[in-house]
Amino acid sequence: MKKRLIVIGGGAAGFFCAVNAARLCPQLEVLLLEKTGKLLSKVKVSGGGRCNVTHAAPDIPYMSKHYPRGQHFVKKAFGRFFVPDTIQWFADRGVMLKTEADGRMFPVTDSSQSIIDCLLREADQYKVKVALHQDVTAIQQQENGRWQLTLQQGPPLQADYLCVAAGGYAQADKFAWLKATGHQVEAPAPSLFTLNTPGHAITALMGVSVPLAHVKVAGAKLQEQGPVLITHWGMSGPAVLRLSAWGARDLQQLQYRFTALINWTPAFNENTLREELQALRFSLGPQKMFNKNPFELPQRLWQFLLLQSGITDATRWADMPAKAQQQLVKNLAAMELPVQGKTTFKEEFVTCGGIRLTEINPSTMESKLARRLYFAGEVMDVDGITGGFNFQHAWTSGFIAASSIAAQEEA
Template identity: 45%
Template sequence: MTTNDDYDLIVAGGGAAGFFAAITFAEAHPGARVVILEKSREVLGKVKISGGGRCNVTHACFDPRALSAFYPRGSKQLIGPFNRWSPTDTMEWFESRGVPLKVEADNRVFPQSDSSQSIIDCLNGCARDAGVEVRRSTAVKAVNSLPADGFEVMLRDGEPIHTRNLLLTLGGTRNRIGADLAEQFGHRIQVAAPSLFTFKIDDPRIEGLQGLSVDHAGVKITGLKLASSGPVLITHWGLSGPGILRLSAWGARELQEREYRFEAVINWCGDLSEEKIIAGFDQRRIDSPRKKVMNDPLFGIPTRLWKSLVAAAADGTDADSLHWPHLTKSTARKLAGQLGACRFQVDGKSMNKDEFVTCGGVHLGDVNFKTMESRKTSGLYFAGEILDIDGITGGFNFQSAWTTGRIAGEAIGNSIGV
């Protein structure tokens, strides 16, 4: 007999993947009992702060195989799911529910309102309209399999509730409850490691330059086969921006093993070689013989950064009075090195403690990606960051959440035939 404590689906975790799965299931099966359990006072916390409060909903990459290449972990497993639920589907879903979107120049997708609240209101409204119960400040303490079928979920206050199907969307496994529950049911757990972070650097060449950015820079790590390119931003901590964050994602485990102490090499001129940079100096000697090197930045380098790098290359000489024709071969070579292979010692990392992404989580071989169901326990499903999947910055992590949540919600509905 069904009681008030019996559900067709319990979703543990009130984030993007959990909401999307619950809505998918409930809209397809009116009358089914669905509840989302969120330990915090507010749901969709990461949606709220993502993209600087604008919410980078997805990325306008519409080929599943090309899209999967943006995921350092999970790329192979996501090709099939992206064929079933792609950024196109995500965009159509939100726009059909009253949230107009826009694609920016770098292909990131945001609500036209430039406010994450538009996405939060949409998801809350759709959940309410579909009859999904949302319980805030409600943490899961333990889960037990029932002898016949389903699960008993023990809440932190001691209340037991029961469900035929359980979906875990508890975020990255730095949140131990998600990892512990998965391990309880026989799942292997890949150790969590920060995946998107700023390089902590203390260096006089960038001191006082916070806020400056270079749109097209190259980034490498000495001793590792890691390279990236894109905007690099100078911060109070050191270096950040997409070029740095992409590299931190691809090198998450290797950089953790090095305890975040390593040498980063920045090409402030993008992909220009040292020879081409020096050729630029030679041309400047001809074109602007009366100009001072310090006051004549090249290659799109911001003026204050250019002056700092010129001073470093001059190495004690009077850089302020140096004109292009008087730039010696030795100093030219040093300046080219500062511009094209600028070496920084990284001593730690910095990240937004609420927004940052981790790699690690439930081993992907333990999950059926056609349904997102556990290969260990029938009726147990996973979606979102609890899986060992992470993407680079740009809307990719939300897309994997929408996709895995959608597939889980559909599969759960198909399994019970409500």
């Protein structure tokens, strides 16, 4: 009788485990269970529908520094399956990837469907069975070592190997069925979210993007630099999303109520900016400030900051009042934005928290507490910042689990 692997979760990590296990171990029956009616839903929406497959990291130490939780764990795992392996895996199946200026990697088609179709073809080729609307409510290891899965609907299922790739959960109680196996869970918290500044005048600039700004949480060490996007609810963009990832637990404790300090001109601090403005008063003296933007900021933002500083469209550089100049320094280099709440970043939400990493072997993804139980993806306490890092962890952990199961079966 064929031995069976059941993979719980039809996302990137679960699919990668299932198709690779079926390919590496043809005598294994592989069944993938997905509790919703959709497969690979995060893959579909990632990168605005283009799928940010991975990140073009020069080496493992560089890559691992982009994971607020799980740095040491992924560093060990990446030794077994890393970015070049991901690129080659998809290339071998006709899906070529390209690298953008910021290191993010996408399929050359600029369509997430290329990745989805590739994985579905692989599942079909190696006879992976897929069952939708299958919600697992309990797992239990029996005396013979096999796993029994209790489903919300339908009879129990049996498996010789089990890989849990069920994604992250927003509430701790959702992990109860996994804690019943003896595993400890790090409490979940949202990561990768945007900052809400309700009622603030800057939201009138929705759609304005600044290529390089510095964002800091007042009274904390949390800070990030990079592109910032002004939205109708507040602040978004890579710098804000990275800040939310690194500060996931701290910002949760603050109940997402704090002051964000934004330096729109990160080449300057308040002191050097004051000197620069003084020099500009002389060099640009007769010119109107509204018309001359020396910091290459978006024009709408520049004029907004001038008005917020008490500077009108008729003010010339030479005539800028001292009080207005001081306020402009503040608005340019340390603008205070009161944050009151957060918004999940599109459908690309990520949670930190999950199965405690000390209970998982990073070289095999097997549980240290229960034999033939494996984990892959976000269900573990690993999360990366935006830029392809979470998907690379998904591919890596899924592949390692698959190859470890295949090696056990071949032994």
